[in-house]
Amino acid sequence: MTEPAKGSTARRDPAASGERDEPARSTVDRWFALYPALALAALLPVGAATPLFPVELGVATFALGTLAVGMAHGAVDHLVPLRAAPGVSLRRSIAVVSVAYAVLGGAVVAAFFLAPVAAFAGFVALTWLHWGQGDAAALALAGVEHLPTSAERWLSLVVRGGLPMGVPLLAHPAEYRLVAEWVVGLFVAEPGAAAAAVDPLFVPETRLAVGGVVIAATLASVGAGYVRVRGGASQRGWLRDAGEVAVLWAWFLLAAPVFAIGVYFALWHALRHVGRLTLVDPGAAGALAAGDVRRALARFARDAAPLTLGGFLVVGTVGLAAPAGVAAPGDLLAMSLVGIAALTLPHVVVTAWLDRRQGIWRPGTGG
Numbered sequence: 001m002t003e004p005a006k007g008s009t010a011r012r013d014p015a016a017s018g019e020r021d022e023p024a025r026s027t028v029d030r031w032f033a034l035y036p037a038l039a040l041a042a043l044l045p046v047g048a049a050t051p052l053f054p055v056e057l058g059v060a061t062f063a064l065g066t067l068a069v070g071m072a073h074g075a076v077d078h079l080v081p082l083r084a085a086p087g088v089s090l091r092r093s094i095a096v097v098s099v100a101y102a103v104l105g106g107a108v109v110a111a112f113f114l115a116p117v118a119a120f121a122g123f124v125a126l127t128w129l130h131w132g133q134g135d136a137a138a139l140a141l142a143g144v145e146h147l148p149t150s151a152e153r154w155l156s157l158v159v160r161g162g163l164p165m166g167v168p169l170l171a172h173p174a175e176y177r178l179v180a181e182w183v184v185g186l187f188v189a190e191p192g193a194a195a196a197a198v199d200p201l202f203v204p205e206t207r208l209a210v211g212g213v214v215i216a217a218t219l220a221s222v223g224a225g226y227v228r229v230r231g232g233a234s235q236r237g238w239l240r241d242a243g244e245v246a247v248l249w250a251w252f253l254l255a256a257p258v259f260a261i262g263v264y265f266a267l268w269h270a271l272r273h274v275g276r277l278t279l280v281d282p283g284a285a286g287a288l289a290a291g292d293v294r295r296a297l298a299r300f301a302r303d304a305a306p307l308t309l310g311g312f313l314v315v316g317t318v319g320l321a322a323p324a325g326v327a328a329p330g331d332l333l334a335m336s337l338v339g340i341a342a343l344t345l346p347h348v349v350v351t352a353w354l355d356r357r358q359g360i361w362r363p364g365t366g367g
């Protein structure tokens with residue numbers, strides 16, 4: 001739990017306190033964060049075997065995860081302003097989010113056409129930020145007490161986003177590079193040009209620097225949390241945080257990158273975000289408070305269905321527009337990633353707005 005709000009003017013932090021919706025919140029934490037994390041831990045032996053298999057296994061897993069929940073997790077963004085802010089109409093909510101998606105998504109696609117290598121690196125950086133942002137919100141929702149300041153939450157963001165984006169580069173650079181070549185290869189048709197173009201990204205210094213940042217941030221974050229526990233914060237929340245970080249470290253060290261990220265995207269990031277969204281839908285939150293996870297999920301699926309299809313249309317359009325064409329499984333992954341990149345920038349903006357509304361980055365004052 002964050003520091004209690006001080007003074008009568010301070011607003012509550014609904015992501016980390018509030019008794020009224022506590023049963024719904026703890027149901028969400030269990031079903032959408034804790035159990036999936038335990039499932040990922042149980043999958044570690046499977047992950048450890050994946051480097052022995054062809055990368056196509058990873059591509060199929062990534063596609064399946066994106067089909068199942070990955071795409072859907074952002075497909076209710078148009079309802080987020082409506083549900084998270086008083087006084088926003090449905091029409092305004094849809095209009096604002098549609099404009100953000102068209103402008104920002106269009107800019108991302110243009111960036112891939114104009115400067116594919118920089119756009120790819122930017123997408124990895126954006127995902128680092130976004131997946132870290134998602135986990136910081138999940139930790140707040142879980143009510144951990146060892147992250148009472150925004151600085152500590154930012155450090156968690158660096159760790160949690162760095163695990164999926166940085167550790168595979170440290171542990172499996174060849175497959176990481178292959179994916180970069182596939183993505184850039186959609187936009188540069190000459191044979192061998194993509195491999196040469198991504199060279200500057202894969203110098204040993206990048207790998208060292210990225211690995212160093214993730215290791216240092218992990219040690220600093222776990223250490224700072226321990227200091228908070230010594231100062232009276234709940235040990236349970238800290239152990240949960242450190243345990244999740246340990247599972248993610250093991251997962252991304254052991255599993256082949258495309259497989260690892262495919263599973264993580266669906267089972268970890270997307271599910272956590274879906275859980276968070278069910279809490280801002282009063283109908284779903286009511287079902288969750290009564291322990292009815294299935295009904296909450298059914299409501300989410302109904303809301304997300306139309307724009308999940310829309311998301312796949314975006315991916316298909318990227319495939320049709322790619323100058324080099326789409327032929328091999330690698331191209332399919334590449335076109336999905338570019339489509340996802342276009343959807344991710346506006347999704348990050350909507351999520352950041354929700355974070356702000358919920359006081360994720362201003363613990364103790366939020367709401």
Ligand SMILES: CC1=C(/C=C/C(C)=C/C=C/C(C)=C/C=O)C(C)(C)CCC1
Binds near residue numbers: 164168176
């Ligand atoms: C697959 C894959 C990569 C990139 C994945 C990314 C960047 C996924 C982003 C997904 C998002 C942002 C989903 C929305 O929340 C790497 C790391 C380049 C190399 C290893 C394999």
Ligand SMILES: [Fe+2]
Binds near residue numbers: 074134269
């Ligand atoms: Fe997301």
